[in-house]
Amino acid sequence: MAVEERGWCITGRVQGVFFRASTQRKARGLGLTGYALNQPDGSVAVAARGENDALDKLAAWLEKGPPGARVEQVTELPPDKRSLPATSFETG
Numbered sequence: 374m375a376v377e378e379r380g381w382c383i384t385g386r387v388q389g390v391f392f393r394a395s396t397q398r399k400a401r402g403l404g405l406t407g408y409a410l411n412q413p414d415g416s417v418a419v420a421a422r423g424e425n426d427a428l429d430k431l432a433a434w435l436e437k438g439p440p441g442a443r444v445e446q447v448t449e450l451p452p453d454k455r456s457l458p459a460t461s462f463e464t465g
Contacts (some may be wrong), residue, residue: 378407378451379428380420383435385445387417393464395439396431400462403427408463421462 379420384414393409400407405428407421421431437446 375425376420376422377425377428378420379432380418381432381435382412382418382448382450383438383444383446384416384448386443386463387438388415388440390439390441392417392438392442395442396435397462397464399434400431403430405431406411406460406462410465414418 379447388411393411396409396419400409403422403423405421407419407423409417412418413464419431421428432447432449435447441448456464
């Protein structure tokens with residue numbers, strides 16, 4: 374399978390509820406690299422690289438997030454390839 378890259382913006386109650394750390398665990402478990410970053414507007418930006426099936430699973434997980442999160446919207450966006458880590462999944 375080909376390696377793909379995808380990005381998402383997640384809005385709702387997604388900061389202060391371990392959304393980034395939970396996303397990191399989920400992504401690593403799926404064999405993905407990338408990042409989850411808090412944004413100044415209260416959203417979380419996620420970008421990931423990996424197999425299409427794994428990216429689909431992460432996208433489905435982002436719709437709910439971890440316990441305590443209240444996801445209102447997930448918008449798929451192109452990832453910022455300049456800052457997409459090649460060998461890890463980072464949070465910041």
